[in-house]
Amino acid sequence: MQNIIIIGNGAAANSAAETFYKIGSKDKVVMLSREREPFYSPCALPDYLSGYIKREKLYIKKHTVYPEQQVRLLQGVEVHEVDYPGGRVRTSQGDMSFDRLILATGSRPVMPEIPGSRLTGNFVLKTIGDVEYIMRHNPKHAVIVGSGNIGLETAVALAARKCRVCLVEKEQHIMPRVFGPAVSAHIQRIAEENGIQVMTGEEVVGVQGGERVQGVETGTGVLPAVDTVIWAVGMKPDTRLAREAGAALGDLGGIAVNAYMQTALQAVYACGDCVQTFDLLCGEPILSLLWPSARQQGKIAALNNMGYDVPYEGALNYITGEIFGTSYISIGNNVPDTRPGSSIVQQGGPDWHWCYHIWEEKIVGFEAIGVQQGLSAMMNLIRKRMTIDRYQAILHDPCLRNQAIGLLPAQRYLDHYPGQVKG
Numbered sequence: 001m002q003n004i005i006i007i008g009n010g011a012a013a014n015s016a017a018e019t020f021y022k023i024g025s026k027d028k029v030v031m032l033s034r035e036r037e038p039f040y041s042p043c044a045l046p047d048y049l050s051g052y053i054k055r056e057k058l059y060i061k062k063h064t065v066y067p068e069q070q071v072r073l074l075q076g077v078e079v080h081e082v083d084y085p086g087g088r089v090r091t092s093q094g095d096m097s098f099d100r101l102i103l104a105t106g107s108r109p110v111m112p113e114i115p116g117s118r119l120t121g122n123f124v125l126k127t128i129g130d131v132e133y134i135m136r137h138n139p140k141h142a143v144i145v146g147s148g149n150i151g152l153e154t155a156v157a158l159a160a161r162k163c164r165v166c167l168v169e170k171e172q173h174i175m176p177r178v179f180g181p182a183v184s185a186h187i188q189r190i191a192e193e194n195g196i197q198v199m200t201g202e203e204v205v206g207v208q209g210g211e212r213v214q215g216v217e218t219g220t221g222v223l224p225a226v227d228t229v230i231w232a233v234g235m236k237p238d239t240r241l242a243r244e245a246g247a248a249l250g251d252l253g254g255i256a257v258n259a260y261m262q263t264a265l266q267a268v269y270a271c272g273d274c275v276q277t278f279d280l281l282c283g284e285p286i287l288s289l290l291w292p293s294a295r296q297q298g299k300i301a302a303l304n305n306m307g308y309d310v311p312y313e314g315a316l317n318y319i320t321g322e323i324f325g326t327s328y329i330s331i332g333n334n335v336p337d338t339r340p341g342s343s344i345v346q347q348g349g350p351d352w353h354w355c356y357h358i359w360e361e362k363i364v365g366f367e368a369i370g371v372q373q374g375l376s377a378m379m380n381l382i383r384k385r386m387t388i389d390r391y392q393a394i395l396h397d398p399c400l401r402n403q404a405i406g407l408l409p410a411q412r413y414l415d416h417y418p419g420q421v422k423g
């Protein structure tokens, strides 16, 4: 029996621990977690902030589940150092030895060092503690800096608490990494109709105030009477332990792992937000920083750690959400592409829009708002990396048609593809 230590208690760490259990590992699995909470969903934190759900609803696992899954969870334990050659971790509660290690240390929110960003009233949103800190502050007029998924959901949550909200985005449209301008314009319209002020093409350059936040300086003016600034400008992989132990980092700043989630150090694996991975569709290195990627990577890390031989297929961008009752979705790569060989097919109405992005005859991205049908079929089509011609050929071949049954609901979108009608 070997000692396995998993550092972390988030999506990646729990997926790894569950995999050890499901596969019937006889090894001793210990999880070390800085936080004192059992496993909870950070994705649901905006709903807790808005008051839409209670604290208990955040939890994915109860404390009792860990022993049932033969895992020893030590909470409130900070790992200070990994002594790799010695096979030990130094923690706030003493040293522990390991034979194999899984780093699932996640990510930390980026907090830019600009004038005023340390004044009382500046926040980030990553943990339950962060949300409760914001709640205690009781914001009345907040500026949210950054309009990615977290920024947007935080803006909506604060608006639901009757707080005046201004969302500031430095790019020309909101959610610029997941949506093109058309879907983004619908999201902005809905946000504004519900009282959220949106400023695009605008950068926050300073926060004004004595001890507490009183205003926000942008490149073109001042937003006065602000009492709260929430920084939602991105997450950074938490790599300190790995780096100091001698593991290599990738160019984008995550822990470098191979397709088996193995770091440069023998018997040390890493998974989730802390790693640099690769895009499923184009193979480029990326920081995925998404829940489904963390879960899948945790599973792959555990399987390979146990001696199986299972490569990771790569991360697919996937975001779904809802803004004041209207749902949106982004799958794959939806940043407009100007390379030859790329094109866009789209349709829209006053309160809906869908769009897919094509690169060399394959659908590489799908984004939509106010649309419900055929979404998982589009997801499967993108995942399969099949050319549209190939899909059409399968569909029209009576022997092969069965293979495409799950893809059929995508036809409503493919009917608009100008290059189709083969077969």
Ligand SMILES: Cc1cc2nc3c(=O)[nH]c(=O)nc-3n(C[C@H](O)[C@H](O)[C@H](O)COP(=O)(O)OP(=O)(O)OC[C@H]3O[C@@H](n4cnc5c(N)ncnc54)[C@H](O)[C@@H]3O)c2cc1C
Pocket (backbone or CB within 6 Å): 007, 008, 009, 010, 011, 012, 013, 032, 033, 034, 035, 041, 042, 043, 044, 045, 046, 077, 078, 079, 080, 104, 105, 106, 107, 125, 126, 127, 149, 150, 238, 241, 271, 272, 273, 274, 289, 290, 291, 292, 294, 318, 319, 320
């Ligand atoms: C507000 C919010 C909304 C989100 N919404 C979405 C969404 O809609 N869709 C989506 O796909 N993703 C979303 N995400 C991202 C998603 O939650 C993350 O990708 C995912 O949780 C990453 O899991 P992880 O296990 O890799 O890391 P984390 O959840 O960051 O967990 C890392 C764990 O390691 C612990 N740890 C780190 N260092 C140490 C140490 N030295 N000692 C002890 N413990 C340590 C931390 O305390 C933490 O428990 C959201 C994130 C946030 C914050």
